[in-house]
Amino acid sequence: MTFEREFFYDEVRDGFYIPGIIKRFWAYELTILSEIDRICKKYNIPYYADGGTLLGAVRDGQFIAWDDDIDIMMLRKDYNRFAQIAQKELPEELSFNSLEVNQDCEELAASVGKQVVGFAAELLRKYHEYPYAGSVDIFIVDELEKDPEVEEHRSLLLRRILFLIEAIEKHGKSKAVLKEINEIEKIMKIQFDQRTALKPQLRRVMDKIFQEFNGREGDQLAIMQFYAFLGNCKYPRSALDKSKWTPFCGMQLPIPEDYDAVLRAEYGDYHKKVKGGGGHGYPCLKKYENKLKTLMKGTWDPDYHFSEEDLVRPKIQNFRDIAISMAEAFKLSHKQLFEDCLKGDISTCISRLSRMQEEAIAFGTAIEQKKGEGTESVRVLEEYCDALYQAYNALSDLTALKEDGIEKQKQTEEICRSTDISSGLQKELEKIANTLLYYPEKLQTALKKDFKRQVVFLPHSMKYFESIRPIVDAVLKAEDMECKIIPIPYFDKYGDGSPKEMHYEGDAFPKEYKITDYRTYDFASELPDCIVINSSYDEFNQVWSVAPSFYSKEMKKYTNKLIYIPWFVTDEINPHAKEDEKAFINMEYYVTVPGLFHSDLTIVQSEEMKKAYLAKIEEFAGKDVAKKMEKKIAGAGSCLLGEKEGEGIQNVVDCFRLFLEK
Template identity: 60%
Template sequence: MSYLPDQLKDEKNYYLKTIMQPGKTLSFCGTKLPVPGDCDAVLQGIYGDYHKKVKAGGDHGYPYFKKNEKLLKETFKENWLQDYAFKEKDLERPEVYSFRDIVLKTAEYFIASQKKSFEAFVRGDFSMVLALLSKAQEEAITLGNTIEQKKGTGTESVSYIEEYCEALYHAYQSISELLAIEENPMENLSSALRKDLERKLKKPGYYLRKLHSALEKEFKRQVVFLPHSAKHFDSLRPLIDSLLKAEDVECTIIPIPYFDRLGLGEFSDMHYEGENFPKGYNMTDYRSYDFAKELPDCIVINSPYDEFNHVWSVDPFFYSREMKNYTKRLVYIPWFITDEIDPEDKEDGKAFSNMEYYVTVPGVFHADLTIVQSEQMRKAYLEKIAQFAGRGISRKMSKKISGAGSCLLGEKEGQGTIAQFRRFLFKK
């Protein structure tokens, strides 16, 4: 597309009438466009051998596009909202605990409380012992109910909670009966009775250790994938296949809707491709998954643009800045690969300049890990970030960007993206 009066001023745009007429129409992006009759002659006149790949040259440098964009940015300054502007807070990470973390930390809290109960007994503070035992039982019942809501009845963990509560009850009863007889029971406590009470106070700890092991088995790490387009599923598929076969991970795939955008940025048609993804995978409806309740261990996004893609947008609920509030590990995996880019090679000038459209975007900064196709591309990402946000930010981002590979490059189990992802998922 071009502004014809401006093109008429440039003699290099003059062509023989026989080249231009009669015209014809060609299909382009779902529509029909008028083109010169001899397209080949026009393209050769502009580009020479246009079949030859040329990486060098300017970026998206239409005659007035960049100049006018720069003028608009200088005029509107902070009110220019068309492009992403980095803020330090985008690197901040809210403290989020997964559901798995919560139940395991609760079991560890019970173990610590059990230790306090025994220490209070040794000091002779029997009132404190009773208070701790009573509180522990109430909290254990709450945990058991929560697990049953999540996993249903009959779990091994709930059976250990029941035995733990029974042991707490017997310890509580024994201490209570002793206090009813003796005002200061430690002064007249026989050796045999003391050992019996110690045994009863230690017994709940046995079930707590069993409980912790059962919770680790029952509550596997949950990973949620949020693809938006079926045709880009291959960028995630080898990783998903690997996790589905793993015995230590639960994998959920949630296709999410996306919208076309009109000229002023407003949303137009909604697209949902849940039915178009490959068969053989269980797809979860995005409307039925409660992120605040589930709190997965990891969320994987495929779209990093948030509101700054002028052509389309995923549903705003699934923007990267929102998703990091529901998980402690947000991972971005690009849906595409490119030719390798060297920021110092003039031949790569155009490609490096155009990296702004997929590197200087919110998801890269909000994500806890971005996995790109190679170590060379990692260096290119970091150089682009340095030019965009400064060297200091680039150094911080070097810890968040991995050049482990791409599923689109035919990775195998234990290599590249899969190995890097598992290391990150299981990192303490």
């Protein structure tokens, strides 16, 4: 099977975040299903989509966002035919697992899947870079007895065996367990082999009981392990008489013609979308991920591990910061000059004026090197230098010595010390100082005009740009800010994490925006006042990555304000609500990643989601880290929500600007 590359990227659908690695698992499962489908067509064996797969096919023509596997079902007679030929027909890497062929099997449902985990290139290419194991489940449909009392008796016996299996798991072969085993042997007229594992033997007994009433042509069917233990998955026989084909993720999938009866038997009101429940064991690929980690012995790990160093913040000083501080330094020098004038310390004043002039010239040269000629601040500095020169000359005239020089200097200094502050000489000194009074303020104003705060936006795709577009527009309109939009390259990954093909979407951005080529922008030289990212994964997304030079841990080296704005919004998540269990689990794919911890501010969609983020961080890194992160996360809203639910884009823009001005 083939898929568009966009199929594999993380997305939010129905308010639920779907990680890219689960998309790969979906493609892997669809490839296995295509093999099952090939065999069934070859031997004319009917099968039907079941469970979440059937529901997704009927409702959306694709996987349910919070489903992570494929389920199909077969009538017992059709399943028996499939079981006889499955293993010889399947590709070498796939295996058929069932009670019939595997003595150690403990599952009541059969399955087809790949059991090997690892980075064998041929298998990765065939199974869409999915490196783990996993299977398509095949549920078997049996007949029910017409007499409800008989059926209830069967269900009681099945539940008794299930309780025995649970007791073995908890207590092993205790006296009570052995006594119960003996009772089951009498009822079933069988003998267990206690030298081998009991659970697989008990599962086969259950499967035998499932088939007890087959062939009696009853009008009710059921998947017995669900019907006996949960009371659902009971269907009218007519519901599975015929099938029809429906689109599902690029293939045609057989579903019961009366799918309504099947779905009502399984879900009740199946039109209502329910995300709750089923969190235990979700996503199922996690157990295989842990197996692969063990196999690789520490040489491969797809998960980010928090370090306190990630919260360490280097202090960055860019040219604008230096320029503004220079203006402040000129203010301080002027203040000291004025104090020296008040003291009548002419020689110190002359020395200070000389230094101030040298500093102003050097500063002007640096500005021209950075910004070129013709800036307002250089013009002010030229005027300032001229005024400093005039002041220097004026003070020099005041201290002109007579022919003997030294004697006259002593007399002049004596006059300055002894004369009242309102004397002519003192007034002249104050006049000289006052002529320079307004230049430092004027310079500071000019510097802020010439050196606006530079905000750099680093979207990697046009699709993700929408989450920051209103902020970009606000910065473009601001007179005190300079906006740089720098689309950055990204690449897909192979299953082992190595880079695949590179993509660049800079040419796809709207023409009304001026785009800066990432190859021409020097972060080390520019040191922007703020960098905005909307990808937080760094290397810890198994499907794709921005180029490593744009990872958050790198970007924070070049700015004092690194801001992360998620490219998506989800439904609100309550960490303590069962219905949000899967959604909270999946937060690890976008919360426990480097960008959040390296950033100085993360703007999330609401205050409630901020609480969910902090709950996930506490689960991941501990309460102390969550407390530190509380100040770095703002629940201001999302640009993607617009005015929805009262928050609005303006809140996000205001939050962004307020942080920028701190």
